[in-house]
Amino acid sequence: MTLVEHAPANHPKVPTRRIGVLVANLGTPDGTDYWSMRRYLNEFLSDKRVIDLPRWKWQPILQGIVLTKRPFSSGANYKTIWNEEANESPLMTITKEQVAGLRERAAALWGDRVIVDYCMRYGNPSTEAVVDRLVKAGCDRILFFPLYPQYAGATSATANDQFFRALMKQTWQPSSRTVAPYFDRPDYIEALAASVQRTLGGRTPRKLVASYHGMPKRYLMQGDPYHCQCQKTSRLLGERLGWAPDVIDTTFQSVFGREEWLRPYTVEHVAELAKRGITEIAVISPAFSADCIETLEEIQGEIREAFIHAGGKEFTYVPCLNAEPDHLNVLTTIITENLSGWI
Structure with missing residues (x-):
């Protein structure tokens, strides 16, 4: 935290300016139990980008038939792959590994000027919570990176939507950029x-x-x-x-x-x-x-x-590219290109 130059002594301290890189993935339930699965599926299947039927038509079906039965079957499926040691889904485990690798690369390139974090479109950590954390850490510029090589309204666009909604709640809104699809790089x-x-x-x-x-x-x-x-x-x-x-x-x-x-x-x-x-x-x-x-x-x-x-x-x-070094190198190159002019 630093004092604002020429400000009076009682002026609130302002965080040191930094750049945030926020990578985003689809999401994961917090557990395999019925209520964790129901919360996750309700958020996911209520997204108009995913199911674009009129709300009056879809919500009675979702809240009735779908969310009564599907949490049980989906929870059973997740149990077969669940990371019991960490008590999380493999997607969460791999995302953490990816972010750890990106943080190492970012630190080597830019020191502490760039903060790399991650969020999920559905479930936790939520986009809103992580955007707020980055802003409080001094990020006045945020690069938002949905980890979808190919663009789709139900993936890239809804992730961006949620990022923009999170920005709307910030008093001091950071400048922002989003990463384009990279399917043919x-x-x-x-x-x-x-x-x-x-x-x-x-x-x-x-x-x-x-x-x-x-x-x-x-x-x-x-x-x-x-x-x-x-x-x-x-x-x-x-x-x-x-x-x-x-x-x-x-x-x-x-x-x-x-x-x-x-x-x-x-x-x-x-x-x-x-x-x-x-x-x-x-x-x-x-x-x-x-x-x-x-x-x-x-x-x-x-x-x-x-x-x-x-x-x-x-x-x-x-297997997917996951946290393989060559994949992390690709993502780092994309991030570097998109930070041009900021750093």
């Missing part, structure tokens, strides 16, 4: 390719299924660029690996509700591959910056089982 593609090569030992699989989180097809028709950016990521990854164009298939998972979502659906596609005699596949999830319920439970559980049940023999999962 050469260094990001290089990191993806390295993860594939590490996992597969340099061999080329019969099929690499690039499974991205799904969304209603209607969102694509309304102008959301997510589908196109996913396709480009897959194409660039295949080109970097030097594979034939038909080795990588782009699919979409986590379908919810009755309307049509982006196709092909991963769970159906891997079963169809097995039925066609392709009994050895690998699966990667380029849309996730950290392994989470969708990768650790859905892909390695439901999707793997669908493949094996249909006649598949060998199923290899390529």
